[in-house]
Amino acid sequence: MNSKQQIMVVDDDVAICEFLRMFLDGLGYHGVTVNNAEQAVQQYTAERPEAVIMDVVMPGNMDGLGALAAFKKIDREVPVIVISGQGRTNTVVRAMKLGAFDFVSKPFDEADLESLLAEALRQRRPSRDVPPRESRDGLPPYPQDMLFGDSPRMREVTELIERAASTDVTVLIRGESGTGKELVARALYRASARRDRPFVKVNCAALPSELLESELFGFERGAFTGAIHQKPGKFEFANKGTMFLDEIGDMSFPLQAKLLQVLQDGEFTRLGGKQDVRVDVRIVAATNRDLLRAVADGQFRDDLFFRLNVVSIDMPPLRERRDEIPALTEHFLRRYSEEYGKPYTDVSPETKRLFMEYAWPGNIRELQNLVRRAVVLGTEAAVRKEIGLGFTVAARRTLPAPGPAIDIASAAPAASAVPAAVATPPPPEQASIDGNTSLKDISRIAAREAERVLILRMLQQTRWNRKEAAQILGISYKALLYKIKDAGLDKAPLP
DSSP states (O other): OOOSOEEEEEOSOHHHHHHHHHHHHHTTOEEEEESSHHHHHHHHHHHOOSEEEEOSOOOSSSOHHHHHHHHHHHOTTOOEEEEESOOOHHHHHHHHHTTOSEEEESSOOHHHHHHHHHHHHHHHOTTSOOOTTSOTTSSOOOOHHHHHOSSHHHHHHHHHHHHHHTSOOOEEEEOOTTSOHHHHHHHHHHTSTTTTSOEEEEETTSSOHHHHHHHHHOBOTTSSTTOOSOBOOHHHHTTTSEEEEETGGGSOHHHHHHHHHHHHHSEEEOBTOOSEEEOOOEEEEEESSOHHHHHHTTSSOHHHHHHHTTEEEEOOOGGGOGGGHHHHHHHHHHHHHHHTTOOOOOOOHHHHHHHHHSOOTTHHHHHHHHHHHHHHHTOSHHHHHHHHHHHHHHHHTTOOSOOSOEEGGGGSSOGGGSOTTSOOOOOSSOOEEOTTOOHHHHHHHHHHHHHHHHHHHHHHHTTTOHHHHHHHHTSOHHHHHHHHHHTTGGGSOOO
C-alpha cells in the first residue's frame, strides 16, 4: 500500500495533468490524474485522496464547480485548490463559496502551489507527519544561504533579518517580483520564537476584495448566499504564528481599515458575525509597488503604511547582484537534476555569458524557471531562445525616435533567426507602420510578430510536434493551438 499522501489532479488538459503529476511526485506526494469531472467524483468516492487540485472549466455534463460541490458533500473537510486560466471574479466567488481552500490562476508559480498545498494538508490533519520534501515546520526547504548571496546589499538583508526575527515587530519587504520576498518572510519566521507555530501566506492580489475579506477574517453561517457553515479565517489559523501578506499594495481601501484594527487591537469580527475574535499574529507584508506614492495618491492608508513599515527590507533585483548568478545557476541545476532524475550537467560557457548579460526582468524566479526548463528538456536551446527574445523586447523599449515609415518585418526579431530555406506564411494582419501609428500600436504589432516568429521557430525545431513545442514555450497545448491559428500558422506547409 502506498504510504504517500495521495493528491488528485482534475483537468481536461492532459499535458497539465502530466506536469502536475510529475510535480507532485517530485514533492513526495502520490499524484493521480483524472480528465473529467464525473470520473473525478467517482474516483474520489472510491479512493478519498488527501486533497484535490482542479480546473473549473471542463467540458461535459459536470464542470469543476459541480465536482467541487460533490466533493464537499462527500467530505466537507477535503481541501480543494481551484486552478484555472479564466480568472473571472464570478468563478472565483462561486468556487470559494462552495468551500474551495484557495484559488490559483494559470500560469501559476510552482513554489506558491507547493506551499499552498502544504498549508492545506496541515490545516486538515495537523497531527499527521508532513511529506518527505517538507521541513519539520511544514514549509518547503528553501536554500536561504544560496538565494540570499554574499553581495554587500544581500549581507545587509541578512543582517536586518537577524535583528528583526527575534522581535514581534511588523516587517515590510519591498522589491520587484521574483526577487525572493517570500524567502525573507520565511527566514524571519524560522528564526523567530514563533517558528513552531503556523506560517500562513495570503496573496492579496489573487482574490477580489469581498472574497479576500472572508478569507482573512472568516464568516458566520448565513453571512451570504452559500455560507452553509461557519468558516474560520486565515488570521485564526495563524494565531500565535506568522501571517505573510503578499502584494499588500493591492488590498482595497476598506479592507485596509479592518487590517489596521487587527494590528492595533489584535481583534476583528467575522463576516456576518457580532462577536470579536482575538488573535495574536505577527504580520510580515510584501509589495512590489511604491507604497509611499500610493499613500500620496490616496490609494493606501498612511496610518496602515506606518504600522507595517516598522522595519523595512528592500530586496535588490538580480541585475544588481550579477556576481551571484553562477552560484544560483549551479544550485538550481543540482536541485532539479535530483528532483526530476536527470543527469547533472553544467551549462555551456555561451549560456553562462548570456545569463550574465541578461537583465532578468523576472529576477531569481525567472532564472529558476529557465534552469528547470533546461534540466527537464535536456537542452539549453529553448533557454537561449527565450533570453534572445528577452533581449529583443528590452531593445524595443529603448527604440529611437520615429523616423521614416518602417515595414512591419523590421520590427520582428533578427530575420536570420528563421532559416531562409523554410517558407514562412505571411501573418494574418500585414500592416505597415506610418507616421499616424501610435506607439501603443507599434508595440502591439511588434510583440505580435515577435511571438509569431518564436512560435514558428519552435514548431520547426520540433518538426511540428505541437505538444513538445508547447512544453518548450511554457504554455498549455490549448493555448498553443489558439496562437497557431491566430498567427495564421495553421496554413503553413508541414515539413
